[in-house]
Amino acid sequence: QPELAGDFGTLMAWADGARRLKVRTNAETPHDCRTARDFGAEGVGLCRTEHMFFDAGRITAVRQMILADSEQGRRAALDKLLPEQRADFTEIFEVMTSLPVTIRLLDPPLHEFLPHEEAEFAEVAEAASVAVDALKRRAAELHEVNPMLGHRGCRLGVTYPEIYEMQARAIFEAACDVAARTGNAPIPEVMVPLVATRRELDLMKGIIDDTAKAVFVEKGREIAYLVGTMIELPRAALKAGEIAEVGQFFSFGTNDLTQTTLGVSRDDAGRFLTSYVDKGIFARDPFVSIDTEGVGELIRIAVERGRATRPDIKLGICGEHGGDPASIAFCEGAGLDYVSASPYRVPIARLAAAQAALKSRG
Numbered sequence: 107q108p109e110l111a112g113d114f115g116t117l118m119a120w121a122d123g124a125r126r127l128k129v130r131t132n133a134e135t136p137h138d139c140r141t142a143r144d145f146g147a148e149g150v151g152l153c154r155t156e157h158m159f160f161d162a163g164r165i166t167a168v169r170q171m172i173l174a175d176s177e178q179g180r181r182a183a184l185d186k187l188l189p190e191q192r193a194d195f196t197e198i199f200e201v202m203t204s205l206p207v208t209i210r211l212l213d214p215p216l217h218e219f220l221p222h223e224e225a226e227f228a229e230v231a232e233a234a235s236v237a238v239d240a241l242k243r244r245a246a247e248l249h250e251v252n253p254m255l256g257h258r259g260c261r262l263g264v265t266y267p268e269i270y271e272m273q274a275r276a277i278f279e280a281a282c283d284v285a286a287r288t289g290n291a292p293i294p295e296v297m298v299p300l301v302a303t304r305r306e307l308d309l310m311k312g313i314i315d316d317t318a319k320a321v322f323v324e325k326g327r328e329i330a331y332l333v334g335t336m337i338e339l340p341r342a343a344l345k346a347g348e349i350a351e352v353g354q355f356f357s358f359g360t361n362d363l364t365q366t367t368l369g370v371s372r373d374d375a376g377r378f379l380t381s382y383v384d385k386g387i388f389a390r391d392p393f394v395s396i397d398t399e400g401v402g403e404l405i406r407i408a409v410e411r412g413r414a415t416r417p418d419i420k421l422g423i424c425g426e427h428g429g430d431p432a433s434i435a436f437c438e439g440a441g442l443d444y445v446s447a448s449p450y451r452v453p454i455a456r457l458a459a460a461q462a463a464l465k466s467r468g
């Protein structure tokens with residue numbers, strides 16, 4: 107680890123000796139995972155899978171999948187996507203060796219995947235052997251006025267279960283292959299996004315567990331894994347007691363939880379929040395530092411209700427707040443197990459976690 111040289115290394119070693127919170131990273135490429143490990147990350151707390159689907163070599167198959175009007179059509183496209191998705195996870199597992207890797211199933215704003223240009227429609231039409239006009243009609247059907255509150259997260263997995271099935275297969279096949287090749291069994295934690303109800307998570311866990319079982323039989327090997335959920339909607343926080351009957355871990359998605367609790371768009375918030383901070387309505391920008399009263403109250407409720415159901419539930423945070431020192435101090439007080447920060451924020455998070463632990467001990 108290059109950073110462990112000199113005074114910086116000494117400081118970090120002190121911090122690590124003092125902190126209670128584990129520090130993971132938000133990373134979705136092998137390169138980012140390597141950077142974060144060099145900075146001392148103890149696992150991946152959030153591997154988003156959306157960008158993998160935008161890869162130039164696969165976007166046509168992704169569009170084919172989204173625009174298909176039958177399960178058979180979607181499966182044809184998903185068969186093309188599986189090998190590349192498996193390779194994505196294989197490389198990440200190899201870099202992270204036997205550290206936990208939380209992989210979040212697809213959470214797309216659907217409209218971002220839709221074709222816009224004529225040439226894009228033509229490519230999909232050719233790949234799927236359907237007429238351009240039919241694809242355009244389907245794209246119009248899928249159009250949403252407010253995609254961030256629309257058909258995203260697990261709602262996609264509920265309507266099109268075969269998408270999450272493909273991703274789960276890619277995760278478990280990759281994990282078995284890496285274990286067989288390197289002798290280090292990866293620790294996948296499969297995370298379902300935008301859950302609001304127990305039933306949603308139950309349905310998605312069913313798909314994940316069935317897929318794991320099938321892959322383990324095919325590969326002649328079992329891998330230990332967890333299935334959990336993001337807590338990023340107020341309803342999920344309030345119903346955490348029920349959701350923990352199914353989920354083995356919670357990760358607080360404070361970007362969406364802030365948006366949905368305050369009713370403020372995370373994409374446009376910057377326009378007026380500065381004056382809100384100037385006028386003392388918020389102490390800090392709530393998209394940077396956790397709004398400890400509103401969002402924080404929901405987190406405390408979810409922690410208490412989740413632990414009441416499942417005392418050993420693993421609790422983390424993976425919103426941008428996971429790299430913010432004031433929010434990390436809040437997470438220490440709320441009793442979370444880990445924070446997850448972008449790779450370059452990992453050292454800051456290690457220091458902030460140590461400061462928070464020292465302060466709480468008095």
Ligand code: PEP
Nearest residue numbers: 338359360361362424425
């Ligand atoms: C979140 O909502 O806090 C989160 C981590 O997910 P995303 O930013 O990808 O919506």
Ligand code: MG
Nearest residue numbers: 338359361362
């Ligand atoms: Mg989110």
